[in-house]
Amino acid sequence: MRDRGGTSTSNRPGAVRRAASNDPALRALTRLPLTTVYVLLLTAMAWWLAGQSRAGRARFVRHNSSNVHHMEVGKWWTLFTSGLVVDGVPAWAGIVAVAVVVGLAEWRWGAARTAVVFLLGHLGATLLTEGAMWVMLSTGIPGALSRARDVGISYGLVATGGFLLALGPARLGRYGLPALAVLLAVAWALDQELADAGHLIALGIGVLASRSPWLRRPRTA
DSSP states (O other): OBOTTSOBOTTHHHHHHHHHHHOHHHHHHHHOHHHHHHHHHHHHHHHHHHTSOHHHHHHHHHHTOOOHHHHHTTOTTHHHHGGGSOOSSOHHHHHHHHHHHHHHHHHHHHHHHHHHHHHHHHHHHHHHHHHHHHHHHHHTOTTOOTTOOOOOSHHHHHHHHHHHHHHSOHHHHHHHHHHHHHHHHHHHHHHOOHHHHHHHHHHHHHHHHTTOTTTTSOOOO
């Protein structure tokens, strides 16, 4: 079949595939759809927040924090929207970290498995830390906050990083995992923040996920 200009249209999909295979950038984009979409979302969110006033940014973060108060009033969607905000580090640094860590995982294990690991870390560590906060509030332990600021990509990132280290070369796992665990433990000891404990939980989730036969199976194409 030909279009009005006389160009054959029947082989266009094949031509697109050949062009993608010949262009490293296109090949990376087609092989890393999850990383590409997530990086674009984080970049768009960072750009939008940069254009807001300080009060506007604080209000947005407050309304999208996955804290005890929002869980109690049924705003469960904050579990997901909180992962669209880079917090605690410069936005560019967080986005680069996502591109590298999530990209490496997706390249080897595919989008579905990488998304599962990331979400297990993000959701699991958030629910466990906020559950601990709820217990502290219920029992009157000092320092607990029902409306704590809780946004960021770090739980999912740490879980994915732990997954990568656990399934990487033996020497990398042998030394990399303990080193990361010690670094996170020191941060928790110094800051005494529940979020730092969440990073250790996320690391444990990533390592446990690496034991799953389905999650550890490399992509076939």
